[in-house]
Amino acid sequence: MERTLYRNPDRAGFPPNLTEQERERFSWEAVASELEGGPGLNLGWLATDRHLPARAERLAFRFQLADGSRQELTCAELSRQTARFANLLGRLGIEPGQTVASLAARIPGLYLAVLGTLKKQAAFSPLFSAFGPEPIHQRLSRGHARVLLTTRRLYEKKVAALRERLPELEWVLLADAEEDLAPTVLSLSKALAKESDEFEVAFTDPETPSLLHFTSGTTGMPKGAVHVHRACLTHFATGRYALDLHDQDVYWCTADPGWVTGTSYGILSPLLHGVSCIVDEPDFDPDRWYRTLAEQKVTVWYTAPTAIRMLMRLPLKPREVYDLSALRLVASVGEPLNPEAVVWGQETLGLPIHDNWWQTETGGIMIANTPGQEIRPGSMGRPLPGVEAAIVQRTSPDAVEPVADDEEGELALKPGWPSMFRAYLAEEERYRRCFVGGWYISGDLARRDKDGYFWFVGRADDIIKTAGHMVGPFEVESALMEHPAVAEAGVIGKPDPVIGEVVKAFVSLKPGHPADEDTRRDLLGFGRKRLGSAVAPKEIEFLEVLPRTRSGKIMRRLLKARELGLPEGDLSTLEGAP
Numbered sequence: 001m002e003r004t005l006y007r008n009p010d011r012a013g014f015p016p017n018l019t020e021q022e023r024e025r026f027s028w029e030a031v032a033s034e035l036e037g038g039p040g041l042n043l044g045w046l047a048t049d050r051h052l053p054a055r056a057e058r059l060a061f062r063f064q065l066a067d068g069s070r071q072e073l074t075c076a077e078l079s080r081q082t083a084r085f086a087n088l089l090g091r092l093g094i095e096p097g098q099t100v101a102s103l104a105a106r107i108p109g110l111y112l113a114v115l116g117t118l119k120k121q122a123a124f125s126p127l128f129s130a131f132g133p134e135p136i137h138q139r140l141s142r143g144h145a146r147v148l149l150t151t152r153r154l155y156e157k158k159v160a161a162l163r164e165r166l167p168e169l170e171w172v173l174l175a176d177a178e179e180d181l182a183p184t185v186l187s188l189s190k191a192l193a194k195e196s197d198e199f200e201v202a203f204t205d206p207e208t209p210s211l212l213h214f215t216s217g218t219t220g221m222p223k224g225a226v227h228v229h230r231a232c233l234t235h236f237a238t239g240r241y242a243l244d245l246h247d248q249d250v251y252w253c254t255a256d257p258g259w260v261t262g263t264s265y266g267i268l269s270p271l272l273h274g275v276s277c278i279v280d281e282p283d284f285d286p287d288r289w290y291r292t293l294a295e296q297k298v299t300v301w302y303t304a305p306t307a308i309r310m311l312m313r314l315p316l317k318p319r320e321v322y323d324l325s326a327l328r329l330v331a332s333v334g335e336p337l338n339p340e341a342v343v344w345g346q347e348t349l350g351l352p353i354h355d356n357w358w359q360t361e362t363g364g365i366m367i368a369n370t371p372g373q374e375i376r377p378g379s380m381g382r383p384l385p386g387v388e389a390a391i392v393q394r395t396s397p398d399a400v401e402p403v404a405d406d407e408e409g410e411l412a413l414k415p416g417w418p419s420m421f422r423a424y425l426a427e428e429e430r431y432r433r434c435f436v437g438g439w440y441i442s443g444d445l446a447r448r449d450k451d452g453y454f455w456f457v458g459r460a461d462d463i464i465k466t467a468g469h470m471v472g473p474f475e476v477e478s479a480l481m482e483h484p485a486v487a488e489a490g491v492i493g494k495p496d497p498v499i500g501e502v503v504k505a506f507v508s509l510k511p512g513h514p515a516d517e518d519t520r521r522d523l524l525g526f527g528r529k530r531l532g533s534a535v536a537p538k539e540i541e542f543l544e545v546l547p548r549t550r551s552g553k554i555m556r557r558l559l560k561a562r563e564l565g566l567p568e569g570d571l572s573t574l575e576g577a578p
């Protein structure tokens with residue numbers, strides 16, 4: 001398929017982003033030396049105290065809260081509040097290495113807790129606030145959480161009844177309560193008010209655990225990935241190269257901290273660069289989102305394909321209604337970004353969307369369309385400096401070898417990048433199995449073209465084998481997305497006695513397009529024309545919405561289980577699940 005190569009957006013006034021010479025000169029040692037001068041490598045310190053006194057009055061966070069109010073924190077205030085939180089943990093008897101968890105929406109208390117916990121060298125484990133009691137119980141007990149930050153409503157509704165089954169959970173901090181609820185259920189504001197706003201961060205070995213993040217559960221039971229403070233090197237370098245963060249930027253990451261993007265890039269990476277972060281608490285709403293971009297003069301925006309696809313459904317021409325002139329870079333992660341979406345960005349926002357690839361396990365962006373290079377719509381970009389990525393195939397159970405350019409294989413990374421996960425919680429064997437022949441095997445299939453761009457093919461688990469072909473759902477979904485009626489598509493292989501699997505697409509339509517036989521026939525024909533009959537979907541089913549994870553990923557395993565009448569598996573991360 002012919003691809004347009006977009007030229008870089010206008011970056012007038014900025015130095016070039018990641019030139020080829022810079023790629024060659026890059027070393028993690030050089031990044032580390034930029035972050036020297038503190039107590040070892042402490043993510044909490046680097047994100048806050050390091051900016052004092054020079055950036056004391058700079059805005060660190062502006063929260064747009066669900067009740068319509070706003071709250072702001074300068075770097076100096078953030079440093080003091082997080083010091084109080086770290087002191088509070090000390091008072092509660094929390095030792096370095098123990099776990100503090102959160103169950104909260106994007107409220108200020110959560111952000112203080114993450115950074116205060118890191119300063120204290122305890123590990124932070126954020127959960128989506130919409131989780132029901134069982135997923136909460138499972139994650140708190142698996143993570144051995146000793147403190148939980150939440151709100152009064154969430155505590156009473158979901159956590160109180162679990163306390164008996166959570167003997168290790170000693171303390172609950174309520175971000176919105178004025179008074180303590182019980183001897184171990186404290187008002188956060190009252191507790192913080194008693195603490196000093198000075199906290200001396202102790203020397204932090206870079207291998208100290210920092211975050212415990214559960215994966216999205218797209219392919220099965222979520223895994224608990226353990227990260228360490230050394231990850232700051234990746235957060236810093238990728239903030240510079242993939243997100244192009246500069247001193248005066250206003251940055252908005254739409255991800256929830258319940259998902260790794262919301263912490264690594266909603267909190268840590270931007271704060272390491274001392275830029276101002278917008279946090280929007282309520283759920284997605286196109287008008288508020290566009291208004292936020294315009295009114296807050298957001299310059300760098302990091303979001304996800306699912307949100308982009310939702311915006312694409314609307315006939316709205318945002319640039320006719322909102323002033324998006326401050327916006328300089330739009331980046332996306334989490335799922336493959338259909339080429340159609342990159343084109344839409346260019347036409348509708350005036351900027352192409354820069355896809356990048358990483359996982360909970362990688363702790364930071366690994367492959368990216370950086371602003372300094374041309375975008376090939378549909379490609380994830382090139383590996384960032386300091387990251388060695390390859391496409392490999394297995395030659396024996398414990399050996400792999402690279403495949404030729406343009407061939408599909410497993411996307412693998414050479415261990416050694418600083419933000420690599422150090423364990424799967426209580427799943428040692430599973431962790432070990434991720435490493436084969438000196439490579440970390442990501443579980444995704446991809447190919448690399450001769451210019452070094454990586455193209456996502458699919459998750460190894462989702463690949464469809466039909467009539468002797470291997471078909472990646474992404475290719476089929478992207479082709480369907482080019483049809484004017486299609487808002488979103490999820491594609492699976494349905495077992496078939498003759499051809500192995502039949503390609504089946506679940507499609508949700510844009511407003512105004514009927515889910516009828518004519519549309520179905522039209523789509524089947526459209527698919528055949530774009531993809532050829534071997535790869536095109538043979539069946540199409542219309543759904544109002546596709547099942548997705550809370551981090552916005554289409555859950556193909558659930559589409560498949562429902563299609564085949566099989567058990568639905570772990571649904572803790574399903575959006576809308578109780």
Ligand code: ATP
Pocket residue numbers: 215216217218219220221222223332333334335336337355356357358359360361380442443444456459551553
């Ligand atoms: P689980 O591992 O529990 O099944 P998950 O893999 O979805 O869940 P995350 O770590 O949140 O959990 O997601 C990482 C995965 O998301 C990647 O392995 C990849 O499959 C997908 N992904 C992320 N970014 C991209 C991208 N730019 N293009 C294609 N896929 C992407």
Ligand code: MG
Pocket residue numbers: 215359443
């Ligand atoms: Mg995964």
